[in-house]
Amino acid sequence: MNISIVGTGYMGLVTGTCFADLGANVICVDTDRQKVNRLIFGSIPIYEPGLEKAITTNVNEGRLRFVSDFAKGFADVDYVFCAIDTTPDKDGSTDLAPIYDIARVFGQSINQPCTFVLKSTVPVGTAQQVIEIIGQEMADRKCDLHFDVVSNPDFITEGNAIKDFMKPDRIVIGTEAESAVEAMRRLYHTILRHNEYHVIYTDTRTAEMIKYAATSMLATRVSFMNEIANLCELVGADINTVRHGVGTDSRIGPKYIFPGCGYGGTLFPQDIKDLIKIGQSNGCEMKVLEAVDNVNVRQKHILFEKLKQHFGDNLKDKTVTLWGLSFKPETDDMREAPSIVTLNQLTEAGCNIRVYDPVAMNATKLRWDQVYCGIDMYDAVKGADALLILTEWRQFRIPAWDRVKSLMRTPLVIDGRNIYDPAELEQMGFTYRCIGR
Ligand SMILES: NC(=O)c1ccc[n+]([C@@H]2O[C@H](COP(=O)([O-])OP(=O)(O)OC[C@H]3O[C@@H](n4cnc5c(N)ncnc54)[C@H](O)[C@@H]3O)[C@@H](O)[C@H]2O)c1
16 A cells, blocks of 8 residues: 655654554655655654654655655555645635645646545635546546545644554544545554544545534633633632542543643644634634633733732843743644743743753744753753743653752742642742642
8 A cells, every 4th residue: 555645744744654654655745855854864853752763663664755756755656645734824714725736736646546635624625625626637637547535634632643543532534435435444444453433434524524623622621621710719719629520520521621821732723713714704603712712812821920920010030940841741842832922921021031841942942042941850940930830741740849949049830730739839838829729
């Protein structure tokens, strides 16, 4: 089985590597030549647990290759996966031109029957447009090779992506063609054999909508709990116990109800905005999602607000340490991370900023050159007036508090992920602030 993956980002690289790991011949195509060259020379551009080892093994065994030339990427393949990122247009709607360009090249280049699989998150109706574009290109070159288009949205989560790919909760296959159903069954049959979960066969539009609805539901839970947490603080209730009381309800469940300093990454913020836009262009106001987005924007300011509540408005020359920069643990992805908002606010306030993150410091160095990147988490707290927790990396969970306290100038901890016990920290002489407790 020969598979081409277009786009070697978090999703494309994981998808391509996992298919290679299952024995397929995979060629990954990306327009970013620098990234492709790095991959060819064995340098992995992102951090994802287990990915580097899997890439090395599959490259060495000849099942995984990287190219920047589409002509090479689309020859002799059975499937082309479109896994590129999309960006908003000037009016805020998704710019689909790059996806349609890939569909055009597909129509111009395939030399055998092939299935075009849309993995990127795209507005409802995109797959139908892709079918038309490919059909037109094939007609123009008088080619009657069979092709199918499938919407196969992705639900992997960064930090757990390989496991999510190999053991997904469900696989959604959106297509109107029986031949495509067969092609997708062949493709996923190894995963289907070893795991018990649902495969959902549906039409392309419904598949596209499932992706947006699932992401939006998760983001809604997070923003809802953040709002409840903020209220808990004002009325003297404890959000941790509230969360427990809510999450043990079998109708609700315990996931995605942890309060914090806001969600980030590309998925939640982007998908929510896309769905609001899709609603608008269809005359349907998405009031819940607008509120979810607004609450999240506000929540990203909460750590800075707490800092001001402690020190007053003038924070100039205060030394502030951030533990965690990525939008969640086990990834180096800082896109839309709450840390970006906090770093900008601290910079504007004239603070000295010290940071530590196990894998996401390179991006920070490039963007905020005045920020000091610690050698380790303890080096980062030297002389700090406040320690802010932005990402709940495992290594931050049980720090040597006596060491932290002796290194800080003022023992103030503002915990944006609620990972510590307030009583314990206060007993050790810290002033401890968190979310909703
Ligand atoms: N990151 C995730 O965990 C995740 C999960 C589910 C769905 N998705 C969806 O998958 C898509 C990709 O997300 P990502 O996080 O992997 O993005 P990314 O930004 O990490 O990677 C995208 C890659 O596509 C490449 N690219 C862009 N335009 C291209 C083109 N025209 N031709 C070839 N390559 C091109 C870029 O150079 C980049 O390497 C998005 O639609 C996203 O919503 C992502």
